[in-house]
Amino acid sequence: MATITLIEAVREAMLEEMRRDSSVFVMGEDVGKRGGVFLATKGFIEEFGSARVLDTPLAEASIAGIAVGSAMHGLRPIAEIQFADFIWPTINQLVGEAARVRYGTKGKLNVPMVVRSPYGGHVRGGLYHSQSVESFFAHTPGLKVVIPATPYDAKGLLKSAIRDDDPVIVLEHKRTYRSVRGEVPDEDYVIPIGSADVKLEGEHATIVTYGLTLHYSLQAAEILAKDGIKIEIIDLRTVRPIDIETIITSVQKTNRVLIVQEDNAAVSVGSEVSALISEHSFESLDAPIMRCTGPEIPAMPFAPTLESVYMPTSEKIETKLRELLSY
Amino acid sequence: MITTVDLPQVGESVTEGVIGKWLVSPGQWVDRYDPIVEVVTDKVSMEIPSPFAGVFIKALVEEGEVVPMGSPICEIEDQNAITQDDEKTPPSKFEFMDSVRSVGPTGSGEGGEGRRDALQESMQPEHQLPHMYQEVASAQDRKKVISPLVAKIAMQNNIDVANLIGSGIGGRVTKKDIEDYISEKEIALGLPNQNEQPETSKIHISAIRRSIADHMSRSASEIPSAWSMVELDVTGLVELRSKLKGQFESENEVPLTFMPFWIQLVCSALKSNPRLNGRWDKDEIVINKRVNLGIAISTDEGLIVPVIHNADDLNIREIAMELNRLIKSAKSGSLALSDVQGGTFTLNNTGALGSIASVPIINHPQSAILTTEAIVKRPVVLTGDVIGVRSIMNMCISFDHRVCDGAEASAFLDEIKSLVENISELTIKI
Numbered sequence: 197m198a199t200i201t202l203i204e205a206v207r208e209a210m211l212e213e214m215r216r217d218s219s220v221f222v223m224g225e226d227v228g229k230r231g232g233v234f235l236a237t238k239g240f241i242e243e244f245g246s247a248r249v250l251d252t253p254l255a256e257a258s259i260a261g262i263a264v265g266s267a268m269h270g271l272r273p274i275a276e277i278q279f280a281d282f283i284w285p286t287i288n289q290l291v292g293e294a295a296r297v298r299y300g301t302k303g304k305l306n307v308p309m310v311v312r313s314p315y316g317g318h319v320r321g322g323l324y325h326s327q328s329v330e331s332f333f334a335h336t337p338g339l340k341v342v343i344p345a346t347p348y349d350a351k352g353l354l355k356s357a358i359r360d361d362d363p364v365i366v367l368e369h370k371r372t373y374r375s376v377r378g379e380v381p382d383e384d385y386v387i388p389i390g391s392a393d394v395k396l397e398g399e400h401a402t403i404v405t406y407g408l409t410l411h412y413s414l415q416a417a418e419i420l421a422k423d424g425i426k427i428e429i430i431d432l433r434t435v436r437p438i439d440i441e442t443i444i445t446s447v448q449k450t451n452r453v454l455i456v457q458e459d460n461a462a463v464s465v466g467s468e469v470s471a472l473i474s475e476h477s478f479e480s481l482d483a484p485i486m487r488c489t490g491p492e493i494p495a496m497p498f499a500p501t502l503e504s505v506y507m508p509t510s511e512k513i514e515t516k517l518r519e520l521l522s523y
Numbered sequence: 524m525i526t527t528v529d530l531p532q533v534g535e536s537v538t539e540g541v542i543g544k545w546l547v548s549p550g551q552w553v554d555r556y557d558p559i560v561e562v563v564t565d566k567v568s569m570e571i572p573s574p575f576a577g578v579f580i581k582a583l584v585e586e587g588e589v590v591p592m593g594s595p596i597c598e599i600e601d602q603n604a605i606t607q608d609d610e611k612t613p614p615s616k617f618e619f620m621d622s623v624r625s626v627g628p629t630g631s632g633e634g635g636e637g638r639r640d641a642l643q644e645s646m647q648p649e650h651q652l653p654h655m656y657q658e659v660a661s662a663q664d665r666k667k668v669i670s671p672l673v674a675k676i677a678m679q680n681n682i683d684v685a686n687l688i689g690s691g692i693g694g695r696v697t698k699k700d701i702e703d704y705i706s707e708k709e710i711a712l713g714l715p716n717q718n719e720q721p722e723t724s725k726i727h728i729s730a731i732r733r734s735i736a737d738h739m740s741r742s743a744s745e746i747p748s749a750w751s752m753v754e755l756d757v758t759g760l761v762e763l764r765s766k767l768k769g770q771f772e773s774e775n776e777v778p779l780t781f782m783p784f785w786i787q788l789v790c791s792a793l794k795s796n797p798r799l800n801g802r803w804d805k806d807e808i809v810i811n812k813r814v815n816l817g818i819a820i821s822t823d824e825g826l827i828v829p830v831i832h833n834a835d836d837l838n839i840r841e842i843a844m845e846l847n848r849l850i851k852s853a854k855s856g857s858l859a860l861s862d863v864q865g866g867t868f869t870l871n872n873t874g875a876l877g878s879i880a881s882v883p884i885i886n887h888p889q890s891a892i893l894t895t896e897a898i899v900k901r902p903v904v905l906t907g908d909v910i911g912v913r914s915i916m917n918m919c920i921s922f923d924h925r926v927c928d929g930a931e932a933s934a935f936l937d938e939i940k941s942l943v944e945n946i947s948e949l950t951i952k953i
Contacts, residue, residue: 293549316640345615348617376617376619377617377620377621378617379617392881414619415619451672451698478671479671479674479675480698481670481671482670482671482672482698483670522691522692523691523692523695
């Protein structure tokens with residue numbers, strides 16, 4: 197079992213799937229000769245040639261459109277959107293088309309495509325290299341959205357996404373690319389889309405989170421553990437569809453919930469988790485469901501001090517947990 | 524694909540087993556033939572191997588439960604049947620290196636996250652957004668705020684929350700408050716309270732302990748047993764053993780204890796008193812033609828009775844070898860099922876623990892059990908009213924009074940007495 201970084205896990209998943217299935221190909225800005233700006237496709241063009249590793253113009257609408265069309269004709273494209281901040285031109289192709297193809301053709305056509313995109317902040321990326329975009333896609337029936345936070349999950353989920361017969365948006369937090377290392381099995385494996393994972397077992401409160409904030413949540417839980425407070429941490433891994441069973445099982449044990457996400461709170465993944473808990477497990481709650489999220493401002497600020505104010509850091513999560521526990 | 528695993532048939536005439544310790548936990552990978560659970564049958568403990576490789580899903584029976592052979596005991600996800608949509612590798616370890624920054628296309632992203640003091644400032648309460656529940660908390664009396672969970676517990680236990688003292692925000696009654704209240708009420712009502720220091724402690728009953736308990740209860744409740752004791756002069760046996768011991772042990776590399784001699788003498792006496800080697804079976808008495816002698820052995824786990832099969836055919840050397848093997852296996856927990864099955868009569872060397880008399884419980888369904896007590900030197904009156912020092916030992920028998928009467932039991936003991944008091948190299952099969 198090798199220990200690799202999250203970006204290496206992403207690269208391995210694509211490499212192995214392209215070797216396994218000749219209908220899989222990658223396309224995007226700088227994915228060819230440059231090997232991707234984060235080197236996710238390094239060495240791909242040398243192994244698979246320019247027919248399966250397509251360097252595209254800076255035209256995200258076309259990248260998505262070509263992916264939808266080729267997928268409808270039996271290929272399995274992996275379209276890379278270099279930064280999630282640039283994903284907006286693809287909305288019509290993804291939300292307006294890809295999500296609806298199977299539905300609109302009574303199942304005659306389907307779109308087995310993957311869109312990969314680095315998202316998220318705390319990397320001094322400023323307004324155009326830091327945004328969280330998951331809520332826009334998680335809102336859309338017909339799309340699946342996965343957000344891995346460890347190398348093991350990244351590889352297993354990306355493989356599942358590539359093998360899925362419907363469109364899957366894979367969002368990778370760029371701060372986790374090289375800061376999270378972990379064990380990945382040597383043999384082929386996949387992780388089912390739609391299954392959350394209990395990353396830490398506890399009894400006094402449950403954190404529901406995903407992406408980079410999983411790691412900040414684990415740090416906060418470690419601090420509270422010194423006071424004998426045991427926090428359970430659920431890593432959603434897939435934000436559409438949400439694994440409500442795992443959440444409810446935990447809530448029925450701890451009776452208190454903190455939702456942690458980098459994205460701002462309004463109409464977000466956290467909103468949905470909160471609503472689901474209320475619907476399915478209202479009588480298990482001994483405190484209001486609380487949230488620790490990014491603020492309601494238009495974008496991640498560039499100034500490092502302000503960026504830290506924006507981010508749900510381990511200190512903020514700890515404070516929030518103590519508030520939740522004192523209710 | 525998840526496959527149900529049944530308790531395999533282990534040895535003939537075994538109909539049920541007691542589930543011992545589960546050796547694997549849910550989610551754990553097991554290879555084919557990896558032991559998954561301990562099963563105790565007829566006082567032997569064995570490990571059941573996994574019939575195939577896969578992920579152990581869950582146990583279907585709990586430790587200590589009695590399960591008929593062939594009934595389902597657990598679920599294992601078959602490796603070969605795993606589809607590509609299933610997870611087959613357990614989650615792996617990972618670490619987060621907080622100081623590592625990924626780099627954007629322009630090189631931005633290197634460097635720290637800004638001034639630490641600014642971060643600290645941002646953590647001060649005045650920088651935090653106001654929240655609804657904080658406003659709620661500032662209100663004077665929050666006693667009337669009842670969470671859905673507390674409301675449910677209050678309803679189930681018929682409690683008026685207004686009577687409770689809350690430790691939550693603004694005096695709110697929390698789950699812990701109402702649970703504490705319920706347990707205090709139970710104390711007041713004299714109900715058992717889990718928070719109170721108990722005056723007794725509890726010992727978990729192991730599968731083997733339960734098996735012993737069942738056997739003993741069954742024997743005591745079903746068999747009308749009677750008891751008898753004789754005193755034996757074993758001076759001759761002690762001398763004979765001393766004489767043979769050195770050469771025997773160097774030749775055979777096993778200890779020569781008194782047990783092989785007793786076993787041989789008992790077998791001989793059972794031949795003349797066959798009912799004691801039989802059993803009560805509703806409408807008839809079954810007499811066993813062979814003597815399969817059970818030997819009670821104390822282990823860390825509890826009492827085990829392995830069997831020397833066809834003991835009536837064996838010489839002292841063969842008995843000593845087999846006895847040595849059974850004792851070693853019993854102590855290491857590696858007895859085969861066949862080693863503990865088929866006993867027709869039981870011998871228990873209670874003297875090893877210093878006992879001079881005991882009332883043994885018959886090993887159901889056998890008809891009798893015999894003990895050899897401690898050998899002690901005593902002054903005794905010999906022929907011609909002379910007083911001499913002799914090695915004396917008591918021998919006790921419990922027997923099934925349905926199968927035979929005191930006369931036969933006494934005849935049996937008398938025969939052993941006669942054999943041992945006239946023992947010599949010529950009267951035994953060495």
